[in-house]
Amino acid sequence: METNEDMGVGTKCVHSGIKDYEFGPVVPPIYQTSTFKFKDADQGARLFKGEEDGFIYTRMRNPTIEAMEDAVAELEGGAKAIGCASGMAAISLIFFTLLQSGNHVICGTSVYGPTTTFLSQILSKFNVEVTFVDTSNIVEVEKAFKTNTRVIFFETPGNPTLSVSNIRQISEIAHSYNASVVVDNTFMSPILQKPFELGADIVVHSMTKFLNGHADVVAGIVVVKRKEDYPIFRKMSNHIGGVIDPFNAFLVHRGLKTLEIRMKKHCENAQQIAEYLEQHPKVERVWYPFLKSHPQYELSLEQTTGGGGVISFEIKGGIEAGKILMNNVKVWQLAVSLGGVESLIQHPASMTHASMPKELREEAGITDGLVRLSVGIETIDDLIWGLEQGLNKI
Numbered sequence: 001m002e003t004n005e006d007m008g009v010g011t012k013c014v015h016s017g018i019k020d021y022e023f024g025p026v027v028p029p030i031y032q033t034s035t036f037k038f039k040d041a042d043q044g045a046r047l048f049k050g051e052e053d054g055f056i057y058t059r060m061r062n063p064t065i066e067a068m069e070d071a072v073a074e075l076e077g078g079a080k081a082i083g084c085a086s087g088m089a090a091i092s093l094i095f096f097t098l099l100q101s102g103n104h105v106i107c108g109t110s111v112y113g114p115t116t117t118f119l120s121q122i123l124s125k126f127n128v129e130v131t132f133v134d135t136s137n138i139v140e141v142e143k144a145f146k147t148n149t150r151v152i153f154f155e156t157p158g159n160p161t162l163s164v165s166n167i168r169q170i171s172e173i174a175h176s177y178n179a180s181v182v183v184d185n186t187f188m189s190p191i192l193q194k195p196f197e198l199g200a201d202i203v204v205h206s207m208t209k210f211l212n213g214h215a216d217v218v219a220g221i222v223v224v225k226r227k228e229d230y231p232i233f234r235k236m237s238n239h240i241g242g243v244i245d246p247f248n249a250f251l252v253h254r255g256l257k258t259l260e261i262r263m264k265k266h267c268e269n270a271q272q273i274a275e276y277l278e279q280h281p282k283v284e285r286v287w288y289p290f291l292k293s294h295p296q297y298e299l300s301l302e303q304t305t306g307g308g309g310v311i312s313f314e315i316k317g318g319i320e321a322g323k324i325l326m327n328n329v330k331v332w333q334l335a336v337s338l339g340g341v342e343s344l345i346q347h348p349a350s351m352t353h354a355s356m357p358k359e360l361r362e363e364a365g366i367t368d369g370l371v372r373l374s375v376g377i378e379t380i381d382d383l384i385w386g387l388e389q390g391l392n393k394i
């Protein structure tokens with residue numbers, strides 16, 4: 001079924017990107033092929049020249065991948081998207097596409113650990129300068145811009161302290177410097193937050209998380225707001241080659257169908273758990289964007305339609321108490337990653353953010369007692385009971 005802009009998000013989740021295929025399947029077939037044969041030599045030549053629309057080779061374009069890309073682009077309200085082999089493949093694709101030697105990048109302090117490492121240890125080899133700033137502080141953001149700033153990259157809510165950055169204000173400043181605004185929308189998904197409507201130019205996702213939602217795929221995507229920005233990204237993707245494969249694209253596309261209902265349940269469960277933890281005597285502090293105690297609660301209500309499925313909290317007793325908790329919880333599984341239907345618990349300082357230098361980690365609020373939860377879609381009473389089994393042991 002053809003979808004259009006006026007349709008509701010539930011309809012878009014189910015139908016976006018799906019075209020008519022031979023034999024009339026309601027689900028896109030998995031075109032698990034590396035290459036596509038030409039009718040004759042002339043057609044091959046026309047396809048290569050771009051005079052005819054069609055498929056040549058899967059690294060360049062594949063119908064199963066394209067169906068998923070079109071669906072994510074439509075959900076985000078962007079023009080086009082490029083499926084990547086992982087979230088990091090998508091993030092590095094963006095920097096390789098938008099930057100050249102001598103450019104400056106601003107990056108939020110609260111971003112995914114390997115993103116920080118990529119900028120500070122890999123891009124620095126190519127004479128790209130990076131400044132890390134707390135993007136929830138607009139004064140700091142404004143101060144960080146230079147005449148050679150080409151990109152500002154941030155996550156909102158940030159990882160893992162869930163600090164919220166004002167996409168609209170940051171975009172206005174960035175555009176006055178002719179810099180591109182890139183938002184990592186992994187934590188919110190297009191169901192809860194639409195960065196393009198607030199001024200962003202590029203949206204990136206680790207589809208490993210909520211978009212696929214079932215913890216069985218590693219994948220990423222770059223979505224561009226404007227059609228004219230697409231060719232340079234596709235060209236770079238063809239040459240770096242970090243593309244998603246057809247089977248993973250199929251799985252992600254299947255995951256998208258339930259994205260709206262999953263996000264609703266993630267938010268519902270997380271809100272109750274955040275409130276439960278906030279009143280718990282063994283908990284020092286809870287970070288969740290839809291708690292009134294969150295420093296950017298008002299901005300969260302303005303910019304997003306839900307708090308998401310990730311909660312961080314500071315356990316009293318630091319790392320030792322955290323270990324007891326993680327080793328004794330039930331229902332919750334001790335694992336990194338997030339955004340799947342199953343609930344996970346982890347310790348950022350020794351796990352996801354261990355590769356980040358300690359000073360940067362502390363600047364980003366990642367203390368040794370910080371615990372991160374990815375709240376799944378299980379029954380809420382079981383999730384609270386499972387946490388209690390750990391908390392009672394401390």
Ligand SMILES: *Cc1c(COP(=O)(O)O)cnc(C)c1O
Pocket residue numbers: 086087088089112155159184186187205206207208209218219220
């Ligand atoms: C997981 C994650 C990434 C990296 O994605 P991979 O699919 O693991 O490469 C990037 N950004 C955020 C916010 C993430 O949570």
